[in-house]
Amino acid sequence: MRHLFLSMLVCLCLNISAQKHYKTFELRYFTNDPKANGETDFSGETEWMNTDQRIQFLNEYADYASRFFDNTGFDKKVVSEEEISMLLEGIKPQPLTNIRQTIPLKEWKAYGCKTGQDIEQKKELEFWKNVRGAKIENGLLELENSSIKREIDSLIWRFKLQTKIKLNQGSSCNVALSDGNKKAIEVQLSKSYLDVISDGNKKHKQIADSEWIDLTIEGDFTQKRFNLYINGEQLFDYIPMSDTSAMFIDNLLVQTSDKLSVDNLFIFNYKLINNVKVPYASSIVLDEDFEPKVAVEDWQKPGFDDHAWEDVSLPSSHGGLREKEESYYLRKQIEVDSFERAILELETLDPGGEVWINGEVVAVINSRHPVNLDVTGYLKQNSTNLIGVKVKPWKSSDPMHHAPSDLYIGWLLGRAKLLLTSKCMIKEALVHTKNLDNPANQLHKIYIQNKGKYYFKGAIEINYYPWFPEEGEKIASYTQKIQVRPGIANDFGIEVPVYSPNLWTYNNPTLYKVELILKDENGNAIDDYVTTTGIRNVEQKNGDFYFNGKPDMLNGAQIMGFRMPLEDISKYNRCASNETIAEELLMVKKMGGNMLRMHVHAQNDTTDGINDPRYAEMADQLGMCLIWQTAAWVRNGEAWNVDFKGFPEYIKQVYNHPSIVMWEAGNHPNLFKLHEIEDTHDFIKACYHAIYSTDQSRIISPTSFWQHAHYANYDGTLDYKGNKIEPVPEYMAKLVTRGSQDAYAGYGHSWTSIRKAPNDWAASCLASKDKAYFNFEHEESIGQPNWDLCKGKPWYLLHSYEHKYDAGSIGKELSTDEWKASQAWQAFSAWESMKKQILLGYDGFSWCCLHGGANMGTYKKPLIDCLGHSKLAFYTNKMVFQSTWAGSNNVDVVYGPGDKIKPVINHIGDGGKVEFIVRLETIGGKVIEQKRFDNIILRGGHTFTELDDFQFKNRNREGTYVISYEVVNE
Numbered sequence: 015m016r017h018l019f020l021s022m023l024v025c026l027c028l029n030i031s032a033q034k035h036y037k038t039f040e041l042r043y044f045t046n047d048p049k050a051n052g053e054t055d056f057s058g059e060t061e062w063m064n065t066d067q068r069i070q071f072l073n074e075y076a077d078y079a080s081r082f083f084d085n086t087g088f089d090k091k092v093v094s095e096e097e098i099s100m101l102l103e104g105i106k107p108q109p110l111t112n113i114r115q116t117i118p119l120k121e122w123k124a125y126g127c128k129t130g131q132d133i134e135q136k137k138e139l140e141f142w143k144n145v146r147g148a149k150i151e152n153g154l155l156e157l158e159n160s161s162i163k164r165e166i167d168s169l170i171w172r173f174k175l176q177t178k179i180k181l182n183q184g185s186s187c188n189v190a191l192s193d194g195n196k197k198a199i200e201v202q203l204s205k206s207y208l209d210v211i212s213d214g215n216k217k218h219k220q221i222a223d224s225e226w227i228d229l230t231i232e233g234d235f236t237q238k239r240f241n242l243y244i245n246g247e248q249l250f251d252y253i254p255m256s257d258t259s260a261m262f263i264d265n266l267l268v269q270t271s272d273k274l275s276v277d278n279l280f281i282f283n284y285k286l287i288n289n290v291k292v293p294y295a296s297s298i299v300l301d302e303d304f305e306p307k308v309a310v311e312d313w314q315k316p317g318f319d320d321h322a323w324e325d326v327s328l329p330s331s332h333g334g335l336r337e338k339e340e341s342y343y344l345r346k347q348i349e350v351d352s353f354e355r356a357i358l359e360l361e362t363l364d365p366g367g368e369v370w371i372n373g374e375v376v377a378v379i380n381s382r383h384p385v386n387l388d389v390t391g392y393l394k395q396n397s398t399n400l401i402g403v404k405v406k407p408w409k410s411s412d413p414m415h416h417a418p419s420d421l422y423i424g425w426l427l428g429r430a431k432l433l434l435t436s437k438c439m440i441k442e443a444l445v446h447t448k449n450l451d452n453p454a455n456q457l458h459k460i461y462i463q464n465k466g467k468y469y470f471k472g473a474i475e476i477n478y479y480p481w482f483p484e485e486g487e488k489i490a491s492y493t494q495k496i497q498v499r500p501g502i503a504n505d506f507g508i509e510v511p512v513y514s515p516n517l518w519t520y521n522n523p524t525l526y527k528v529e530l531i532l533k534d535e536n537g538n539a540i541d542d543y544v545t546t547t548g549i550r551n552v553e554q555k556n557g558d559f560y561f562n563g564k565p566d567m568l569n570g571a572q573i574m575g576f577r578m579p580l581e582d583i584s585k586y587n588r589c590a591s592n593e594t595i596a597e598e599l600l601m602v603k604k605m606g607g608n609m610l611r612m613h614v615h616a617q618n619d620t621t622d623g624i625n626d627p628r629y630a631e632m633a634d635q636l637g638m639c640l641i642w643q644t645a646a647w648v649r650n651g652e653a654w655n656v657d658f659k660g661f662p663e664y665i666k667q668v669y670n671h672p673s674i675v676m677w678e679a680g681n682h683p684n685l686f687k688l689h690e691i692e693d694t695h696d697f698i699k700a701c702y703h704a705i706y707s708t709d710q711s712r713i714i715s716p717t718s719f720w721q722h723a724h725y726a727n728y729d730g731t732l733d734y735k736g737n738k739i740e741p742v743p744e745y746m747a748k749l750v751t752r753g754s755q756d757a758y759a760g761y762g763h764s765w766t767s768i769r770k771a772p773n774d775w776a777a778s779c780l781a782s783k784d785k786a787y788f789n790f791e792h793e794e795s796i797g798q799p800n801w802d803l804c805k806g807k808p809w810y811l812l813h814s815y816e817h818k819y820d821a822g823s824i825g826k827e828l829s830t831d832e833w834k835a836s837q838a839w840q841a842f843s844a845w846e847s848m849k850k851q852i853l854l855g856y857d858g859f860s861w862c863c864l865h866g867g868a869n870m871g872t873y874k875k876p877l878i879d880c881l882g883h884s885k886l887a888f889y890t891n892k893m894v895f896q897s898t899w900a901g902s903n904n905v906d907v908v909y910g911p912g913d914k915i916k917p918v919i920n921h922i923g924d925g926g927k928v929e930f931i932v933r934l935e936t937i938g939g940k941v942i943e944q945k946r947f948d949n950i951i952l953r954g955g956h957t958f959t960e961l962d963d964f965q966f967k968n969r970n971r972e973g974t975y976v977i978s979y980e981v982v983n984e
Contacts, residue, residue, distance in 0.1 A: 034982065034983045035980060035981070035982055035983075036896050036897075036898040036899050036900070036980070036981040036982075037893075037978065037979070037980050038845075038893050038896075038899050038900060038901055038978070038979045039078070039079075039082060039976050039977065039978040039979065040845070040846075040901055040902060040976070040977045040979075041071065041074065041075050041078065041842065041974060041975070041976055041977075042906070042907065042908070042909050042974070042975060042976075042977055043062075043063065043067075043071060043907065043908045043909065043973070043974050043975075044908075044909050044969050044971070044972060044973065044974075044975055045062070045908060045909070045910060045911075045972050046910075046911050046970065046972065047062070047910060047911075048910055048911055048912065049062060049910065050062045050908040050909065050910030050911075050913070051910035051911065051912040051913055052906070052910070052913070053769055053904050053905065053906045054906050054907050054908040054909075054910070055764065055765035055766050055769055055907065056068060056071075056764075056765035056823075056843075056907045057764045057765050057766075057822075057823060057824065057825060058764030058765045058766030058767075058769070059764075059766045060766070060769070061764075061765070062907075062908040063907075063908065064825070065824065065825030065826050068824055068825055069824065069825075069826075069828075069832065069835050070974075071974055072824070072834075072835035072836075072838040072839050072842065073834060073835050073838065074937045074974045075838040075841070075842050076834040076835060076837060076838040076886065077937055078937050078939070078976055079838065079841060079842075079886050079889070079890075080886065081939065082889075083886065083889040085884065085886075085889070087800075088800040088834070088837070088883070088885075088886075089800060089802075089803060089883055090883060090884055091881075091882045091883055091884075092600075092601050092604055092605075092878055092882055092883070092884045092888065093597050093600045093601055093604065093882065097600055098593050098596045098597050098600065101596045101599075101600060101632070101636065102592055102593065102596050104635070105596075105631070105632055105635055106481075106482055106635065108544075108545075108546060108631065109481065109527050109544050109546065110544065111542045111543065111544050112542060112544075113435075113531065113539050113540070113541055113542040114433055114434060114435035114436075114439070114541050114542055114543075115351070115353070115432075115433070115434035115435070116431055116432075116433055116544075117348065117431060117432040117433075117434070118429070118430075118431050119328065119346050119348065119401070119429075119430040119431055119432060120327055120328060120429075121325060121326070121327055121346075122325075122326055122327075122328060122330065122344045122345060122346045122427075123320045123323040123324070123325060123326075123344065123345045123346070124323055124324050124325075124326040124330055124332075124342065124343065124344045124345075125308075125310065125313075125320070125322070125323040125324065125342075125343045126332050126337050126340035126341070126342050126343070127307060127308075127310050127340055127341060127343065128339045128340045128341060128407075131307045131340070132306070132307040132308065132309055134307075135305075135306055135307040136306060136307075138302065139304070139306060141164075142155055142162075142302070142304065145157075145160060145161075145162050146160060146161070147159050147160030147161075148160050148162070150304050153277070153303065153304050153305040154180075154275045154276065154277050154304055155275065155276040155277075155279075155302075155304045156273070156274075156275055157187075157268070157270045157273070157274050157275075157276065158270070158272065158273045158274075159270065159271055159272070160268075160269070160270055161267075161268070161269045161270075162266070162267065162268040162269070163265060163266075163267050164265065164266045164267075164300075165264060165265055166263070166264060166265065166266055166281065166299050166300055167264070167283065167297075167299045168262050168263065168264045169191070169233065169235070169262060169263040169264070169281075169283055169299065170235060170261070170262045170263075170285075171234075171235055171236065171283075171284055171285055171286050171294070172232075172233065172234050172235065172236070172284040172294075172806075172808045172810075173232075173233045173263070173281060173282065173283050173284060173299070174230070174231070174232050174233075174280075174281070174282045174284075174581070175191070175229075175230070175231040175233070175280070175281050175282075176228070176229070176230045176231075176278070176279075176280045176282075177189075177228075177229050177276060177277075177278060177279045177280065178226050178227065178228050178229070178276070178277040178278050179203060179226070179227045179229060179274055179275070179276055179277075180225060180226050180227070180274060180275040180276075180277070181203070181204060181205045181227065181274050182205075182272055182273050182274065183205060184204075184205075184272065185204070185205075185270065185271065185272035185273060185274055186202060186203060186204040186270070186271065186272075187202075187203055187268060187269060187270040187271075187274050188200065188201065188202050188203075188267070188268070188269040188270075189201045189203065189229070189266075189267070189268055190256075190266075190267040190268075190269075191231075191233070191263045191265070191266060191267075192260070192263060192264075192265045192267060193260050193261065193262050193263060193264055193265070194264060194265055196257040196259060196260040197211070197256050197257055197260070197267075198233070198235075198255045198256060198257060198260035198262075198263050199231060199233060199240055199255055199256055199263075200256040201229070201231070201242070203227060203229065205221075205223055205227075206220060206221060206223060207219065207220050207221060208220075208221050208242075208244065208249060210242060210250060210253070210256070211256035211257075212250070212253040212254050212255070212256060213253075213254040213255070213256070213258055214256070214257070217250065217253065219249045219250070221244050221245075221249070222245070224245060226277070227244060227245065228243075228244065228245045228246065229242075229243070229244060230242070230243040230244075230246075231243075232806040232807065233255070233263075233806070234252075234805075234806050234810065235261070235262070236811075237252075238254060238255045238258040238260075239252045239253060239254055239255060239805070239806065240252070240253065240255055240806060241253075241805070241806040251805070252805040252806050266281070266300070276304070277303075277304070278302070278303050278304075279300060279301075279302045279304075280298075280300065280301050280302075280581075281298070281299040281300040281301075282296060282297075282298060282299070282580070282581050283296070283297045283298070283299045284296055284297075284580075284808040285297065290813075290814065290815035290817075291415035291416075291815050291869060292415065292417075292418075292419050292869070292870060293809075293812055293814075293869070293870055293872055294419070294808060294812075294870055295419040296335060296418070296419050296420055296580055296581070296870075297335070298335050298336060301336055305322070308322050310343055313343050313345065313402065313404075314345075314370040314373055314375075314400075314402040314404075315373045315400075316347075316372060316373065316398075316400045318345070320345055323343075323345070326344070328427060328428065328429045328430055329361065329426055329427060329428045329429050329589050329626075329628075330342075330344070330426060330427055330589075331424040331425070331426040331585055331586055331588070331589035332405065332407075332424060332425055332426065332585070333407065333408070333422045333423060333424035333425050333584060333585045334420055334422050334424065334581065334582060334583070334584040334585035335420045335422060335581070335584070336581065336585075337422070337585065338407070338409070338422040339407050339409075339422070340407055341367075341404055341405065341406060341407055342367075342404070342405040342407070342425060342426075342427070343402070343403075343404050343405075344402065344403045344404075344405070344427055345400060345401070345402050346400070346401045346402075346430075347398055347399070347400050347401075348398070348399055348401065348432065349397075349398055349399075350393055350394065350395060350396070350397060350398075350399050350432075350434065351395070351396060351434065352395045352396055353390075353393075353395060353434035353435065354390075354435065354436045354437045355388070355390050355434070355435050355436060355437050355439060355465060356388070356389045356390045356392075356393045356432065356433065356434050357386065357387065357388055357389065357432070357433040357435075357439075358371075358376075358385075358386075358387045358389045358401070358430070358431075358432055358433075359384070359385065359386050359387075359430065359431050359432075359433065360384070360385035360387075360403070360427065360428055360429075360430045361384060361385075361428025361429045361430070361625075361626075361627060361667070362382050362383070362384060362385070362426070362427075362428040362625070362645070363379045363382075363385055363403065363405060363427060363428070364382045364405070364408075364425060364426050364427075364428070364588060364589075364645075365381075365382060365406065365408045365425060366378075366379045366380045366381060366382075366405075366406055367379055367403060367404045367405040367406045367427075368402075368403070368404040369385070369387060369401075369402070369403055370400075370401070370402035370403070370404075371389055371392035371393060371399060371400065371401055371402070372392060372393075372394065372399055372400055373400070374392055376389055376392055381657075381660065382621075382625075382645045382660070383645075383660050383663045383664070384625075384663055384664070384666075384667045386441075389432075401430075401432075403427050405425045405426065405427055406425065407422070407425055408422070408423060408424075408425045409421050409422055409423075410422075410423050410616055410617045411617070412617050412618045412619055412620065413616060413617055413618070414615065414616065414617060414618045414649060414650065415815075415869070416574060416576065416615075416616075416868040416869055416873065417576070417616040417617065417868075418576065418580065418583045418584055418616075418870055419870065420580075420583065420584040421584070422584055422585075423584050423587050423588060423616045423617070424584060424585040424586055424587055424588050424589055426588060426589040428589075428626075429627075435540075435541045436532075436540040436541050437464065437465040437466045438462065438463070438464040438465070438466060438470040438472075438498055438532065438540065438541065439462070439463060439465075439532070439541045440460060440461070440462055440474075440530055440532055440541055440542070440543040441461040441462065441463050441503060442460075442461050442543070442666060443458055443459070443460045443461070443528070443530050443543050443545060443670075444458070444459040444460075444666060444669040444670065444708075444709075445457070445458050445459075445528055445545065445547045445669070445670050446547075446669070446670075446709070446711035447549050447550055447551045447711070448509065449551070450517070450549075450550075450551055450562060450563060452513060452514060453511035453512055453513040453514075453515075454511070454512045454513075454515050454549050455509050455510070455511055455512075456478075456490075456509065456510045456511075456512055456528075456547075456549065457507065457508075457509055458476060458506075458507070458508045458509070458510065458528075458530075459505060459506075459507055460474060460505065460506045460507075460508060460530065461503050461504070461505050462474075462496070462498050462503070462504045462505075462506065462532065463498075463502070463503050463504070464498040464499065464500045464501070464504070465500075465501075466500055467500055468500055469497055469498065469499060469500065470497070470498040470500075470534070471495075471496075471497050471498075471534075471535050472495070472496060472498075472532065472533045472534045472535055472540075473493050473494060473495045473496060473532075473533045473537075474493070474494055474496050474506065474508065474530060474531070474532055474533075475491065475492070475493045475530070475531040475533065476491065476492050476493075476508060476510050476528065476529070476530050476531075477490070477491045477528070477529040477530075477531070478490040478491070478510065478512055478526050478527070478528060478529075479526060479527040479529065480516070480524075480526060480527075481525050481526055481527035481546055482523070482524065482525035482546070482634075482635055483523075483524070483635075485527075489512065489513075489515075489526075490510055490511065490512045490513070491510075492508065492509075492510040492511075494506075494508055512526075512549060515549040516549070517548070517549055517550050517562050518548025518549060518550040518634075518672040519550065519561070519562060519637070520608040520637040520638060520639055521608075521637060522637070523548065523634060523635055523636065523637035523672075523673075524548060524549075525546050525547065525548050525634055525635070525672070526546065526547060526548070526549065527544060527545075527546055528544070528545050528546065528547055528670075529542060529543075529544050530542060530543040530544075545670045546634070546670065547670040547671070547672060548634065548672030548673075549672075550562050550672050551563070551711070552675045552676075552711075552712065552713060553713075554713060554749075554751055554784075554785045554786035554857075555784075556783060556784075557780065557782065557783035557784055557785070557786070557787075557855060558786055558855075558857060558956060559786040559788075559857040559858060561675075564955065565922065565955045565956035566922060566956070567608075567852075567857055567858045567859075567922065567956070568608065568609040568639055568641070568675070568676075568788065568857065568858030568859075568860075569606075569607050569608055569609055569858055569859050569891075569894075569895045570602045570605070570607035570608060570609035570610050570611065570638075570639075570859070570860060570861070570864075571601075571602055571605070571607065571610065571611065571860055571861040571862075571863060571864035571877060571891075572610070572611035572612070572613035572641075572791065572860045572861070572862060572863050572864060573598055573610065573611075573612070573613055573614060573863060573864050573865070574613055574614065574615065574863050574867065574868050575587040575588065575590070575613075575614035575615060575616065575624070576616075576867030576868045577590065577594055577865075577867050578866075578867055578871065578880050578881065580808060580870065580871070583867065584616070587614065587616050588614060588616075588624050589624075589626070590626075592628065595626075595628055595629055595632055596632060597882075598610065598864060598865070599629075599632055599633060599636050599638050600636075601864055601865060601878060602638060602864065603636060603637075603638060604892075605877070605888055605891055605892045605895065606891070606892040606895035606896060607891070607892075607895055608637075608638065608639050608895075609638070609639040609640070609641060609675075609858065609860065610629075610633065610638055610639075610640055610641075610864075611640075611641040611643075611678075611790070611791075611860040612624065612629065612640060612641060612642050612643040612678075613643060613681065613860075613863065614643070615647075615649045615681070617649075618649060618650045618651055619648070619649075619650055619651030619652065619655055620648065620651075620655055621645060621646055621647065621648055621655060621656065621657045621660070622647070622648065622649055623643035623644055623645045623646065623647030623648075624643070624645055625642075625643075625644045625645045625664040625667060625668065627667060627668050627671070630642075630668050630671035630673050630674055631671070633671070633673035633674075634671050634672060634673045638673055639673055639674075639675045640671075640673045640674045640675065640676075641675070641676045641678055641715070641790075641860065642668065642674045642676065642677055642678065643678050644660075644661060644664035644665065644677070645657070645660065645664055646658070646660045646661040646664055646679070646704075647678060647679060647680060647681070648679075648680045648681070648683055649680070649681045649682070650681065650682060650683065650684060651683060651684065651685060652683060652685050653679075653680055653683035653685070653686065653697045653701075653717070654697065655683075656679050656680060656683075656700075656701065656704075658700055658701070658704040659704075661679070661704040661705060661708070662704065662705075662707065662708040665677065665705065665708045665709050666708060669708075669709060674712065675712060675713065676712055676713040676714070676715055676751070677705050677709070677712055677713070677714050677715065678715045678718060678790075679701045679704075679705070679714075679715070679716045679717065680701075680716065680717045680718070681717075681718055681719070681791075682717065682718060682719035682722055682755065683697075683717060683722065684719070684722045685722075686722050686723045686724055687722070687724065687734065691724045691733060691739060693724075694723045694724040694725065695741070695742045697716065697723075698716055698723075698741075698742055698744050698745050698750075699742050699744045701714075701716040701744075702714060702716065702744035702747055702750060703744070706747070706749065710749070712749065713749055713750075713751045713786075714747075714749045714750050714751065715750075715751050715753065715788075715790070716750065718753060718754070718755060718790035718791060719754055719755050719790070719791075720752065720753070720754050720775065721734075721754055721775050724739070725739075725741060725745065726774075726775065726778075727775070727778040728752065728778040728779045728781070728782045728784070728785075729741070729746060729782070730745045730746065750785075751785055751786055751787075751788065752779040752785045752786065752787045752788075753779075753786075753787055753788035753789060753790045754775060754776065754789070754790065755789070755790055755791035755792065755794075755862075756771075756772070756773060756776055756789050756792055756851070757791075757792055757793055757794035757795075758771050758792075758793070758847045758850075758851070759793045759794075759795045759823070759843035759844065759846070759847040760792070760793045760794025760795045760796075760819070760875075761794050761819055761822075762818060762819035762820075762821065762822030762823055763822060763823060764822060764823060765823075765843075765905070765907065768843070768846060768847045768850055768905050769904075769905055771847070771850055771851065771854065772851070772854050776854075776856075780854055780855045780856075786857040786858075787855065787856055787857055788856070788857055788858045788859075788860075789851060789856055789858065789859045789860070790860050791860055791861075791862040792847075792848075792851075792859050792860065792861060792862065793840075793843065793844050793847055793848075793861065793862075793875075794862060794875055795819070795823070795839065795840045795843050795844065795875065795887075796814070796816045796817075796819055796820070796836065796839075796840060796874035796875055797836050797837040797839070797840030797841070797874060797875075797885045797886065797887055798828070798830065798832075798833035798836040798837065798874060799833065799866070799874075799879040799880070799883070799885070800833065800879070800883065801830055801833055803879065803881060803883055804879070804880065804881060807871065807880070807881075808870070808871065809870060809871035809872050809880065811830050812872045813827075813830075813872070814869055814872040814873055814874045815869070815872075816873075816874050816875065817874075820836070820839075823839065823843070824839055836874075837885050837886040837887070838886060840885065840886065840887040841885070841886035841887040841889065841890040842890070844861075844887045844890045844891060844894075845890040845893060845894055845901075846905045847905075848890075848891070848894045849894060849901050849905075849920075850904075850905055852894070852920055853903065853918065853920070853958060859891075861875075861877055861887075861891060862875055863875065863876050863877075864876060864877060864878060865877070865878040865879070865880070865882065866878065866879045866880035866881075867880055877891060897921070897922045897923050898919065898920065898921045898922070898923070898928075898952070898981050899919070899920050899979070899981070900917055900918065900919045900920070900930065900932075900979035900980075900981050901917070901918065901920075901979060902915055902916060902917060902918070902977070903916045903917070903918040903960060904916070909969070913965075914963040914964060914965050915932065915963060915964060915965070915966075915977065916960065916961070916962075916963035917930070917932055917947075917960075917961045917979065918958055918959065918960045918961070919950070919952060919958070919959040919961070919981060920957075920958055921952045921953075921956070921957050921958075921959065922955075922956045923954065924954045925951070925952055925953050925954035925955075926951075926952055926983065926984070927949055927950065927951055927952070927984045928950050928952055928981050928982060928983055928984060929946070929947070929948055929949075929950070929981075929982045929984065930946070930947040930950050930961065930979075930980070930981055930982075931944055931945070931946050931947075931979070931980045931982070932944065932945045932946075932947075932977065932978070932979055932980075933945075933976075933977070933978045933979075933980075934966045934968065934969065934975055934976070934977060935975065935976040935977075935978055936975065936976070937974060937975075937976065939976075942966070942968050942975075943966050943967060943968045943969075945964060945966070947961055
């Protein structure tokens with residue numbers, strides 16, 4: 015059933031049933047003024063509209079587009095919880111070995127602690143114990159006929175309170191937040207109802223009976239209002255505070271008759287600091303779980319009592335303000351049989367720490383590299399063993415401006431497994447497709463290590479089995495005799511032919527299980543290694559990106575690692591939950607995209623990426639291409655901060671995943687021009703060889719912003735000053751791609767920038783008709799969210815540092831009341847700019863970025879808001895990501911009396927015959943006129959078909975109209 019769930023989900027995301035009709039639209043203003051003849055800018059050198067007209071145009075765009083995309087409320091969530099669950103239920107776990115013992119180490123006991131914290135917590139608990147009618151038992155605050163008044167740091171802007179309360183039948187309690195005299199928020203809670211005081215009036219709500227009541231209050235002094243949630247359901251939506259004359263809160267009051275229990279009491283404060291890049295700061299006012307901190311002395315020893323520790327599944331992260339400066343301790347007991355050799359593998363110990371077994375230190379780790387430890391001498395055979403890991407805490411020392419105010423970026427232990435096998439073992443096997451001829455040839459780079467004293471003589475057998483979506487019988491097998499030298503790592507290159515394979519594509523993700531069996535001279539199997547992979551290839555030639563020998567595009571968006579809620583935004587930056595990974599992949603899939611650009615970061619000028627194999631495992635099965643960053647990646651500053659030594663280790667960890675199609679070494683390292691050109695030369699060489707020495711099958715992007723380097727044209731024969739130069743050979747290597755971050759519609763650019771595209775760098779690369787050209791981070795235009803959906807959130811009604819962009823692109827900075835026009839600008843400019851770029855020959859896009867969260871939730875560029883709701887630009891991206899679409903062949907916004915429509919059809923795929931219809935409509939959707947083109951032949955590949963230009967006859971009335979395009983497959 016797993017694959018059935020996933021197949022259904024892929025069909026849902028792709029909307030496969032609707033793919034025979036490809037619909038698009040464009041808004042145009044029609045006038046009889048001859049000054050509008052020619053390609054008219056929305057704003058800029060050839061503009062015809064004034065600012066008021068532009069805003070009216072955008073409001074009309076929002077009106078029509080919201081109906082066209084069936085989201086008139088601007089309130090649809092992109093991905094539902096049911097879809098996330100469906101995806102996770104359908105994901106198959108990686109297969110295990112049959113000969114060696116592969117033991118996943120999933121469940122651990124974990125605890126966070128720092129020196130002296132036990133004493134601090136003991137003092138804190140004394141306050142609660144000294145309250146009349148209060149006691150602490152089993153990690154709960156027990157109250158009976160009690161009244162608590164607790165002074166707290168002042169709340170003067172926005173804040174969040176969370177607590178869990180257990181009431182007896184018939185009992186009740188009052189929770190209030192006051193300034194000492196005036197109660198800003200007052201709540202009376204019982205098992206079946208809730209009363210709140212709002213502007214002096216009582217409001218009553220029935221609540222469902224439950225053992226524990228989870229109460230959340232979001233308060234906002236800027237509007238003197240608050241939200242209230244019970245067990246995750248919003249009962250009161252941004253209602254006036256109890257006493258609206260209260261100006262601050264500095265007291266928490268809890269009163270109860272009869273008995274109740276409190277589990278956790280948390281107040282998170284937000285303070286406005288008027289820094290547009292970090293507009294407000296988070297702090298903790300109260301965080302009490304009523305648990306004593308236990309000492310961790312001797313934590314690594316088998317006899318240590320860890321019953322108070324938490325049960326966690328790997329990967330597991332610790333950090334953020336709530337756990338700042340705490341080391342993270344993890345323990346795992348495991349029964350071990352007899353073995354010749356034992357290997358402990360950890361995906362990462364980030365940013366470093368210690369590994370212990372049975373009370374002995376095995377290793378001290380000071381990098382994020384994958385950990386592979388020979389623990390043969392530490393494990394006790396046929397006995398119970400204790401594995402302990404300590405993760406050291408981390409704090410960002412140089413945060414980038416997108417990062418949250420919470421600098422305690424999560425530290426973590428990645429997934430772990432224990433391998434029990436023979437002295438001679440397969441250390442790893444790297445698999446890729448050499449060619450797709452029939453048979454396809456699969457190349458295996460196999461690393462075998464022999465811990466024996468003498469040569470090992472035997473054979474390696476490689477078998478292929480269908481594995482996803484359905485498992486099947488063996489389809490290919492190959493055996494080769496080998497000799498393995500003792501002590502050192504031996505590597506073997508073995509090709510295996512696979513006849514008539516099912517290829518991996520993002521629309522049909524087919525995976526094979528690859529089994530490698532190591533046999534001795536007598537044919538006895540002594541070790542095995544199992545992985546999964548897909549048969550596919552990617553390349554760039556003829557100026558295009560090719561997937562499995564056919565021209566294609568990589569279209570999608572990037573993530574940044576900042577996800578709500580704010581109290582956890584730092585803790586899970588580098589280690590998202592499975593649910594979050596599934597949601598992000600589904601967001602791109604439901605946008606019609608086929609690519610996610612890994613772009614997780616929080617700090618400038620350091621190695622700050624991630625190498626989380628879970629993204630690749632899910633993408634392999636969902637069908638999603640990945641531009642992969644690795645944890646060697648840098649965002650900014652000196653390019654030499656790239657972890658060149660770590661790159662091969664990170665690549666090998668995820669090598670076999672077909673979803674990964676490109677390696678990216680840096681986002682936009684930007685200091686090349688402070689140094690001589692040799693610096694650029696040396697970086698390109700170092701980057702290329704660090705990657706190519708390990709993988710010769712994927713495209714390589716040393717930087718996603720080439721213009722920061724000295725090279726100023728495609729083949730590197732000119733520098734940025736116009737001087738003739740000679741590039742290093744690696745710059746022109748076959749796998750090194752081209753691209754940049756071309757924001758024609760962003761950063762406040764006028765429409766003229768779109769009309770005059772491409773820029774000189776892009777033009778040089780596109781004219782070469784050699785390598786592909788990707789827009790790695792584009793448009794950078796902004797769209798305000800639907801503010802009604804985030805009332806009471808700390809980012810509510812806050813403009814971002816990007817707000818000034820509106821003045822350059824539209825003519826004025828749009829107010830929060832003009833958020834629909836803001837979304838219309840983002841969507842309208844996205845379609846027109848991306849359309850233009852595709853017609854110029856661009857091979858893919860990564861929008862910056864997929865969903866909100868950056869800049870404390872104020873970042874306005876994302877296609878999806880902080881709470882998961884789609885903006886209009888999400889849909890125009892989906893429109894341009896269709897395999898077939900039509901539009902006008904230019905970006906003329908105002909049609910004068912001499913202007914004609916010249917339609918063009920963009921098509922990716924096999925050739926065929928289509929019908930094509932162009933309609934002139936009112937903003938209300940009434941069709942005024944249509945023109946039909948019959949029997950249009952679309953050539954296969956990635957092609958553009960231009961049709962005869964024409965004018966609509968009924969176009970004389972001045973105003974804004976819709977031109978809709980429909981391509982229908984025969």
